Amino acid sequence: MDALTLDVRLDGFSEPVGILARDDNGGIAYAYRPDYVANPEAVALSLSLPLTDEPYGDVAARPFFDNLLQERDGALADIMAREGLARDDIAGLLFHLGKDCAGALSVLPAGAPPVKLPGDYGSDYVRIGMERMVDIVDALHRHRRLPDGTADPSPLAGVQSKIALTYLPDGSFAEPRPGSGAPTTHILKVADQGHLHDARDEAEALSLSRALGFDTTDATVMPFGEMEALLITRFDRALTGDGRIVRIHQEDFAQALGLPAALKYERRGTPGRCFDTPAIRRVLEATADPAGEKDIFIKATLFDLMIGNTDGHAKNFALLHDRGGRIRMAPRYDLLPTRLDANLTEELAFRIGAADRLAAITADDFAAFLQALGIESAAARKRIRAGHTVDIAASLARQLNGLDKRNMKRFADLIASNIGTLTAAFGLAAPAAVEQRDAFLDRAGGWLMS
Template identity: 25%
Template sequence: MANVKKLDVYRGTDLVGQLLDEPELQFIYAHSYLGGQGKSIAPALRISEKELSGPPVEAYFENLLPEASIRELLKLKYQVTSTFGLLSVIGGDTASDLMILPESERPIKPEYQAINWDEVALGFKSSSGTIQIAQQEKGMRISLAGAQRKLGILMDEQGNISLPLGSSPSSYIVKPDIAGIEGIWASAINETFVMKLAKQLGLDAAPVLYQPTAKSCIIKRYDRITNKVVGIQKIHQMDLCQLDLKPSTVKYETDGGPSLLRCYELLKESGVPASDFKRFLQWIFFNLFVGNNDSHAKNLSVYFPPGLGARLTPFYDLLSTSIYPGLSNQFAFKIGGENRPSHIGKAELCLMANELGFKEQYVLKIGQELSEALRVKIEVIAAEMNSVASVGAEKTMVERLSQHIASNTSQLQKRFFSRPPKIEMSLIKTLK
């Protein structure tokens, strides 16, 4: 045990426990935390004096890391390959309220460096800009989960932006256009459009804006609260892969990830209120209408805002993927046994309603009301986005996106809400 490498896990200045670099990743709560009023970091990692290991530990901590090609680049950059190794270099400011530091370090006062949008734009293109120099000289230990490159920033009420140094918390996330995937273009304005549309429909999506200089979608972090007394206050959260003990590589239902039923069960087990189950159903319909086939389980999270208990987080990572012909045409979840949007109709929706334990008419009403509101609001968002889009690809994306979503919604309305459902009771029993 004397030679085992350790990482300290903090909540604010409180030491929660230690992550141990064993062949099987281990976590142990600190004695000082056991004697206080601290809460567990996850339902499967209950407070105990024992060393915890296995899938609950690996799934929780692995899901804090970036995914796919971004993770591979980090492995090359830092010459580390394991979850422990990656967290040792970028685990300072993670999703949720935890700070992960090498055993010899302690939380320090947050430090920031003023930057501008030109520097952000250059940072996404160059390996020698202001941001890269700050990373090398002063360190940035920020882990933003997901499969896309991102940058955490601090932004004040006047719009001034700063770069978090070391493990200092960010308040906004900058997502530039997705690069390196053939056929994907203007994804930042696509995401901004779709996120704003969700917000306009009252779905409680994270606030966003489009930044034309950096050609990026700027997302306000819902797991951060700015407090004039203590600065940025972090809020604990867990995505549904963490709650289901699934690694980020198993986030799609077709790979063995959580199904819609399992997502519903996880939300129920977390204790979210009834209003959040309605939002869950709205999220399903919204993703179908806008053509977001990448709406997997990691895009749903539970958080614990002060005084409100467990809640389904504001929605995030909403993008119309079906506008890109080269991407998958399958929905991320099966609905009534079907994951091809062109084959999902009223019968499949009614099967889904029965599987989840909702009345069919309640589910259909939620979808119909949302579709009608969407067709009205889409022109409002298109006009707003045209005011910030420059000429060329951005203008083209706004125009095509508004037409694509309106057409897709119209087609689904006819299939979902016009035909009488034909459901075999044997199918319902099979799905249950």
């Protein structure tokens, strides 16, 4: 294997921020450029790769750069077959695919000009007609090749079919003009034939998140012919004062922790190298407001438990890196009440104390979860557990009638069931609206076990 050197670029900086190198044995290393480290506006690529003059070896660099590739290995098959590359040849794959990394980063052949630039609504986008949009949605729904001439300009992680595009101020869809380097502004997520209700389920979950005061990305269910898809506003985009669209550097928790995508669930890792509560604490304590972010994460965890979202894995939480090194939690995104699907696991993405599912959580488990996040006072842990649980349960209970009216009764019954399970485990009274609900039935027609 030949040695290879690649430039790593970050949108908003005129010169490469660092160098990714592959040696003759296939090992990779990453180093920031000295002039970039000296820049007071410099942003670290990752919590796992802090700004330093020293290079990072394979163990540190590989997880971060591997996470820049599409999570679905099938999406890499063509380039691997055409170029004769192995899946673990991260630098070789990025040589061909690095210009399309999701987010503000790009990895390019040494000396190549930047390919990601701010966008202008008026000049940098080409409209997509609705007939073509229907064809695109149908192709994603059926897992078929996109219509000729359609390319996803920002490959996205995850197992659901989705495409990055731009939603213009006049309500039409568009794609970046070839060669413009302009960012997309939205993600269109399309359910497959076995999950036709996912768009509405996720839209409702995101709406509930906003209603309860969480910073949450906007999402709208839109019709495309006989299909519905979920249009999601990208949280890693911003509009400048002069009307240009720019990218904000972000990373998910897997990247921040130096974990490959394969270890995004706690159950797949090993002690000290997994997505567990101590690891989450390390990420939150690196933000500009550790106490505030921890409190939000605790509330978000209770919210997820109550709405039946068991898929809060390391790639479904993210950080935003602002100029000058300020780090903050990204808005909530990718919220799906997975317990509505009886074919999906009840196992939580990360354990709450010793519990790996809602039905197993006790007051002691939640206290252990809080302590692992750094809440040292037993009195504070008890106050947080009771106060946050009661508040979130009451707020969600007030949303149940609205869900009924929007033909989401089954989701409302799931929420009520989960609230009842959690409040009983914590020795708290459930809201009256919860007690009056029908029991939740799984799709097989059986009772939800708790």
